[in-house]
Amino acid sequence: LLPALTPSHPQGINVYVGKHRSALVRAGGSLAGLQARLREVAQVMSFTASSIAAALSDRVPDAQLSPDARRNLKSSLGYEITFSLLNPDPKSHTVDWDIEGAVNRYVKPVLDKLSLVANFSVDSQILYYAVLGVTPRYDKESSSFILSAHSLPHVINPVEARLGSSAASLYPVLNFLLYVPERSHSPLYIQDKDGAPVSTNAFHSPRWGGIMVYNVEAPAAPQASLPLHVDVDMARVMEVFLAQLRLLFGLSREEVPPEFLLESPGNEGLADWELDHLLWAHTVENIATVSTTLTSLAQLLDKIGNIVIKDDVASEVYQAVASVQSAVTQLSLGHLHAAFQASKEAVTSSERAFFDPSLLHLLYFPDDQ
């Protein structure tokens, strides 16, 4: 807490949240105002009622959830991130991007910090003749092409057919696409709901990934030889993609009160308290998933008497229950990392028990034999 008269901070900012785990609060006025301010700090840095409901979204009936509840990525043991460059017009543009360097310089520090949460793997590809499913509208005033906000949901499906499935692994995939519009549709801008062009020219879809449109300037001489050579500015592109990554994971807060100033986390992409919040949310979600799985298994056994539970399946169930209990106790003690590990083990054990093929071996065996 600081006394009210410190001139070193700009006016109008009363709370400064640091990048590790501390915050500076300016004290001024009454104790009640201070209490309200402290509550706001706790809500920003830690959890609110709606974020608890969002983490437990599996177990909470739909009516109690806010509409933003299911936006963040589901907790998983690993994620695959794929960067794709879409070039629908290779005759006019030869696009090159130094994706390997950009991944090492910008993306790797963030993923290293997030490696506590899950395993990440990154790859990239270039797709040619891949078009967006929507024809953009020509706007005479700005002499450019416009993609309006209500046509954006139709863009993703046709593109997804070309992206390819990740056949070799079971983790969910996050796709980040960079689209270089065709020469006949350049420049292309994305418009938000109010009709203003979006400054970053990008949008993201929760639980799927993000798309950014990269406009190429028309050449100065109209007779320049085709194809034009384009070198993508990876810094600009990676800024947008990393911001979208934060939004997909739910790290960025949308409702920060106006008096707050958050310190920029720098190269690592996220502050320590944000990482703690993510770990906490994933732990709670894992515990909810495990309890749903084991409850379903118990209900199934009540209904169908023929299911055989072998010894190894039983030991997995016991292990899952023990891990969940240890995760809950660790959470109440505040040991976040241990709780997260325990919850991960609980999820693995419960999935292995529920999906074991030996459960169905004697399912259709007649009762009288």
Place this chain on the structure above:
Amino acid sequence: GPGRADAGRERRDALREELLLSPLPTGDVAATFQFRTRWDADLQRGAVSHYRLFPKALGRLVAALGVRELHLALTQGFWRTRYWGQPPLQAPAGAELWVWFQPTVTDVDKAWKELSNILSGIFCASLNFIDSTNTVTPTASFKPLGLANGTDHHLLRYAVLPREVVCTENLTPWKKLLPCGSKAGLAVLLKAERLFHSSYHSQAVHIRPICRDASCLAVSWELRQTLTVVFDFFSSGQGKKDWSLFKMFSRTLTDTCPLASQSKVYVDISPKNKENELLEVSPPPTSVHEAIVQGDKKTYAVYDLLSPSLFNTSRSLNVQLKWKRPQDSSEMPIPTLHAQRYVGGYGLQTGEICTLIYNTHPYRAFPVILLETVPWYLRLYVHTLTIITKGKENKPSYIHYQPAQDRRRPHLLEMLIQLPANSVTKITIQFERALLKWTEYPPDPNHGFYVGSSVLSALVPSVTAMKDMDVEQSPLFTSLFPSSDGSSYFVRLYTEPLLVNLPTPDFSMPYNVICLTCTVVAVCYGSFYNLLTRTFHVEEPSRGGLAKRLANVIRKFRGVPPL
């Protein structure tokens, strides 16, 4: 036209596309496409990989499962070697998959199962039916075609599914793997409605490691996608021997793929006899290429799609082939090595598999490796194996036989047989048909059970000396017609698949039994019960109840006689 603006840039991958049109002796025409992507990178396990021309789906598969070489072919139809000549690249009917794994893979069977399941998803083919009952480990055939550091044959797996059908839904994912898709370059000709209206259709994917340069210090990966189709003279050609790209594919070539560094069309215009040419091509080709292919000197007219002069006169290229004079049917050349296989015997208990191998070379003898994979339900008796050439017994110099285990493993028979010059070799082996359990029959059991094609691999000596061709200069010819030294060329032939009937139970019997039993019970029991319990009573006629008296009153009023 489009310029090569990236000429100054160092690229680590390159795409070459080629099309070979060869008219066949019977008036049909064969078209072979080859799309070759070469990537100067090493696909390691776990390393981050950034793909450009090489498709990500296959690259991740190779890296994750430790695959060294992968060959997958899906074929519909049969190449008639006797009438069409030696095939450029043959594949057996159905689906064939053979894979060499890296020595670092510890559990090859597990990796094989995962690989076949993932490929089944990528190509929409039922390759997930590949399991231990149709997988074998050949010891002598199927040596690696790429770089190899020692060949432990336990890292090789081979499986063939003869019943697999190829259709449009297999062609679409195959086309999706090409960098330009089917939007530009030679792939615009690949339209399903014409490609499947043909006598023979075969599409294949081959992945292998190759030397990066002559010193072979580094490894590059090569992906070859090939498609061979034979258009029938009668159904597609409408009885006329004039072929053109438009007539075959209902499309013409309009532009090149901007990502291809080479894009060529070759037309086989070799004269059949020495005097004059048989075939006239229009528009005039950009160049003429001569090569010795499979022991014959052949001439090819080459259209280089990247040369600017080609699209000057017209926007599209429609290669037309016209026959200058009618062809005699007596001019059909006979291939040096061809084979036939059939099932002999009668009844549903025993039978015999006969393979006939013809060596028509006038004075040279050469050995051939025969690989037979027979399913476990045809129990082979190896003591009845006889090989007869020119009336005398011919003992093979190498035999590898692995007997089958019921429901677990098929029979594997590999032999190295010396074929004398100008001879016919007959190989026969007897088998007994097994009785399967009633749940093991497929949905249409009276169709029969397929036995996969047998494979013949040989180095056929050629009449004319061949010179080594550089892989980079003409990748099509080195891959279609490989030759390690100038005096012989490598041929792999497949025989016909066999269709064998097993003793099949009558599946309508449960229904018949139920009907008969119910009828007998109903008739017998019913009449017996009737006989035993039916008694006769005398019944007094009753005076009639109230309803009858009321009805009589009404009838009296109407004047009708009473009841």
